[in-house]
Amino acid sequence: MTIAPAPSPVALLLMGRDALARSERGTVCPGDLPPASDPALVERARAAKAALGDRLFVLGHHYQRDEVIQFADVTGDSFRLAQEAAARPDAEFIVFCGVHFMAESADILTAPHQRVVLPDLAAGCSMADMAVLDQVEDCWDAFTEAGIAGGVVPLTYMNSSADIKAFTGRHGGAVCTSSNARRAMEWAFERGSQVLFLPDQHLGRNTAVRELGLSLEDCVVWNPRRPNGGLSAAQLRAAKVILWAGHCSVHGRFTLDCVTEVRARVPGVTVLVHPECRYEVVEAADLVGSTEFIIRTVREAAPGTAFAIGTELNLVNRLARDFPDKPVTYLDKTVCFCSTMNRIDLPHLVWSLESLVADNVVNEIVVDPATRRDARVALDRMLALADGPVTGD
Numbered sequence: 002m003t004i005a006p007a008p009s010p011v012a013l014l015l016m017g018r019d020a021l022a023r024s025e026r027g028t029v030c031p032g033d034l035p036p037a038s039d040p041a042l043v044e045r046a047r048a049a050k051a052a053l054g055d056r057l058f059v060l061g062h063h064y065q066r067d068e069v070i071q072f073a074d075v076t077g078d079s080f081r082l083a084q085e086a087a088a089r090p091d092a093e094f095i096v097f098c099g100v101h102f103m104a105e106s107a108d109i110l111t112a113p114h115q116r117v118v119l120p121d122l123a124a125g126c127s128m129a130d131m132a133v134l135d136q137v138e139d140c141w142d143a144f145t146e147a148g149i150a151g152g153v154v155p156l157t158y159m160n161s162s163a164d165i166k167a168f169t170g171r172h173g174g175a176v177c178t179s180s181n182a183r184r185a186m187e188w189a190f191e192r193g194s195q196v197l198f199l200p201d202q203h204l205g206r207n208t209a210v211r212e213l214g215l216s217l218e219d220c221v222v223w224n225p226r227r228p229n230g231g232l233s234a235a236q237l238r239a240a241k242v243i244l245w246a247g248h249c250s251v252h253g254r255f256t257l258d259c260v261t262e263v264r265a266r267v268p269g270v271t272v273l274v275h276p277e278c279r280y281e282v283v284e285a286a287d288l289v290g291s292t293e294f295i296i297r298t299v300r301e302a303a304p305g306t307a308f309a310i311g312t313e314l315n316l317v318n319r320l321a322r323d324f325p326d327k328p329v330t331y332l333d334k335t336v337c338f339c340s341t342m343n344r345i346d347l348p349h350l351v352w353s354l355e356s357l358v359a360d361n362v363v364n365e366i367v368v369d370p371a372t373r374r375d376a377r378v379a380l381d382r383m384l385a386l387a388d389g390p391v392t393g394d
């Protein structure tokens with residue numbers, strides 16, 4: 002069974018040239034950026050970091066470029082980085098080399114006096130953009146009309162905007178990550194008879210079917226671009242899991258053909274994919290897990306183990322470089338980086354650091370107090386139900 006990802010609700014704006022209110026999507030970057038050709042950029046970044054000293058803490062997501070990740074004080078996935086930010090109360094400035102929803106989570110989890118900076122405001126996330134608060138509220142209204150709202154527990158993936166996390170907190174739900182999605186869904190079914198999983202339909206389906214033993218027919222997809230989500234009241238009542246029609250534009254591109262092709266091309270290859278991949282890809286893979294799981298699996302494998310990895314290309318390239326005794330190949334022959342993760346480059350990093358040196362806080366990410374309060378409820382529920390290491394995108 003092939004499950005195609007739903008298209009984005011609106012065409013991608015040209016990143017950095019336009020704005021969409023209350024969205025993860027690109028906004029104008031006000032920076033007077035140094036040219037990328039400036040040979041002194043590395044030295045300038047080093048000097049700015051040294052000048053800021055302990056006032057600064059730089060976080061780098063695993064999908065960031067090499068030119069940026071070299072300046073990170075800690076690297077990790079979205080949840081680990083949020084935890085690391087929260088564990089640095091002495092750092093006045095948190096520079097987040099990742100995407101917008103991650104910087105929002107860092108702002109929610111840090112103290113009010115700490116300032117979170119995203120070097121390029123156009124670094125959004127197309128998946129997070131696929132669930133907009135107005136749409137989710139309309140969906141909940143439809144649940145009320147169908148008579149099911151009282152029994153639905155919302156779960157939102159870490160990769161969602163702060164206002165979707167806040168909605169989830171207000172409605173008795175929790176945030177989850179790719180490594181604790183199973184526990185989160187079990188927790189939700191202990192509290193209600195149905196789950197609304199957003200915004201990633203693939204992680205929701207993979208968790209419900211592969212981890213909890215539900216059937217594909219137990220899952221329906223709510224499409225916010227169709228009247229009543231494209232579902233009848235009877236379909237809503239019969240479903241166990243209602244999946245939001247969102248997906249990751251990077252992980253959604255891996256297909257069953259990619260798996261078949263790489264198995265023919267690399268005998269004995271271990272196919273290792275992220276659970277944001279489509280159901281049929283995850284089913285065909287040998288191993289499935291979060292970004293941290295992927296890194297750990299390659300690190301701990303015996304020399305000579307060949308991997309085909311289905312996740313973001315910056316990370317796959319880094320694994321190939323760091324573990325030359327374990328041949329690593331990209332699962333898709335067509336190269337694809339996460340375009341928004343790649344927005345953070347050395348010129349933006351240098352500009353944001355040098356601005357901080359000059360006591361000018363640029364591109365600050367601030368979540369309003371009401372959203373922060375409700376989103377924190379959903380994040381705290383995730384922390385309370387975590388079993389084992391919690392990791393995310």
Ligand code: SF4
Nearest residue numbers: 126127128249251339
């Ligand atoms: S890899 Fe996918 S989920 Fe992660 S930031 Fe990029 S688009 Fe969003």
